[in-house]
Amino acid sequence: MNCKHVYTANPDRYAEGVMNYRRCGTSGIRLPEISLGFWWHYGEINVYGEAREKVLYAFDHGITCFDLANNYGPPYGSAEETFGKIYGENLRSHRHEMIVTTKAGYDMWPGPYGIGSSRKMLMTSIDESLHRMRLDYVDIFYSHRYDGFTPIEETMQALVDIVRSGKALYVGLSNYPADKLAEAAEYLSARDVHPLIYQGKYNMLVRDIEEKHIGLLAKSGIGLTAFSPLAEGLLTDKYIGGNCPDGSRAALGHHLKPSAITPQLLARIKALNCVAAQRGQSLAQMAVAWLLSQQHMTSVIIGPRTVKQLADNLQALHGTCFSEDEIIEIDRILSMQ
Numbered sequence: 001m002n003c004k005h006v007y008t009a010n011p012d013r014y015a016e017g018v019m020n021y022r023r024c025g026t027s028g029i030r031l032p033e034i035s036l037g038f039w040w041h042y043g044e045i046n047v048y049g050e051a052r053e054k055v056l057y058a059f060d061h062g063i064t065c066f067d068l069a070n071n072y073g074p075p076y077g078s079a080e081e082t083f084g085k086i087y088g089e090n091l092r093s094h095r096h097e098m099i100v101t102t103k104a105g106y107d108m109w110p111g112p113y114g115i116g117s118s119r120k121m122l123m124t125s126i127d128e129s130l131h132r133m134r135l136d137y138v139d140i141f142y143s144h145r146y147d148g149f150t151p152i153e154e155t156m157q158a159l160v161d162i163v164r165s166g167k168a169l170y171v172g173l174s175n176y177p178a179d180k181l182a183e184a185a186e187y188l189s190a191r192d193v194h195p196l197i198y199q200g201k202y203n204m205l206v207r208d209i210e211e212k213h214i215g216l217l218a219k220s221g222i223g224l225t226a227f228s229p230l231a232e233g234l235l236t237d238k239y240i241g242g243n244c245p246d247g248s249r250a251a252l253g254h255h256l257k258p259s260a261i262t263p264q265l266l267a268r269i270k271a272l273n274c275v276a277a278q279r280g281q282s283l284a285q286m287a288v289a290w291l292l293s294q295q296h297m298t299s300v301i302i303g304p305r306t307v308k309q310l311a312d313n314l315q316a317l318h319g320t321c322f323s324e325d326e327i328i329e330i331d332r333i334l335s336m337q
């Protein structure tokens with residue numbers, strides 16, 4: 001018998017000091033401080049063995065939340081298929097220990113019904129996602145964005161119906177302007193499907209949601225999860241030398257373009273790197289730790305390419321306190337033009 005792929009979970013994955021779990025808003029769900037995202041690195045173009053190793057390393061280190069979307073890949077759908085294979089072959093007996101999410105709202109299939117937040121899109125997409133992921137239900141189904149076109153009532157009623165059908169346990173919202181978020185939350189709560197969580201882009205370089213969203217989430221008892229915590233790799237030391245290392249996201253032109261790395265940005269990154277070094281952390285660790293120290297944060301969704309990066313990011317959990325002087329210095333650097 002070939003035992004190469006037999007997986008036994010680390011029995012110490014929930015031991016003290018491995019991972020902390022935070023209450024998600026006012027719900028009964030606790031999420032790990034760090035979740036694993038599947039946007040890149042799990043597509044058909046990636047090496048399955050590396051994807052599997054990363055997911056199992058994450059689970060062995062207390063990461064219970066896995067964040068997907070219908071169109072993660074490339075090609076679209078293939079990250080869910082990769083997840084389904086890893087889950088089916090290794091984690092099926094641990095389903096009750098896992099929070100698996102998916103989303104719909106951006107472009108997915110050709111034609112007018114394959115994009116946006118219509119009822120047609122969401123109802124079709126959830127069925128296809130469940131099939132690809134080999135699951136009977138997801139824990140959180142997100143409306144991936146407010147599309148500026150579909151009435152909030154139509155999108156929210158589709159979410160309510162998805163929960164009522166048992167295909168999702170909870171509902172999440174992502175990339176909503178604050179006023180639409182408030183409308184959506186009101187609609188859902190009036191139908192006893194209180195939104196569990198909001199997922200927004202939030203990192204040291206992108207802090208827009210601090211202005212209106214976070215107060216609203218806190219007031220409404222909705223949890224908060226941050227995506228792109230390292231600004232897709234900018235908040236690491238990899239671009240400090242001024243070029244794009246082979247295999248990096250900017251070198252591959254995967255969403256992050258080399259033109260984003262301006263001299264002004266590099267100056268801020270170098271200064272942040274010095275603060276991180278003084279704290280005994282890598283810049284990646286400090287960027288994750290900084291998010292975990294922010295008001296109302298539930299979980300930070302990381303997107304490491306390698307197990308080494310994942311292990312590095314997990315070390316952030318051991319240094320999430322910032323002194324008053326460090327906060328002042330970081331804010332000063334972030335306001336540099």
Ligand SMILES: NC(=O)c1ccc[n+]([C@@H]2O[C@H](COP(=O)([O-])OP(=O)(O)OC[C@H]3O[C@@H](n4cnc5c(N)ncnc54)[C@H](OP(=O)(O)O)[C@@H]3O)[C@@H](O)[C@H]2O)c1
Pocket residue numbers: 036037038039040067068144174175199200226227228229230231232233234236237238247248249250284285301302303304305308309310312313
């Ligand atoms: N709701 C939404 O609309 C939305 C949008 C985007 C993302 N998300 C979710 O958020 C997740 C995370 O987003 P993201 O992938 O942009 O996160 P990220 O953590 O900001 O960026 C990940 C990239 O950072 C680099 N990196 C990570 N750890 C590193 C380390 N220790 N040292 C050096 N470099 C490191 C790697 O870049 P290289 O590949 O260059 O090495 C990696 O590809 C996604 O997977 C997805 O689940 C949601």
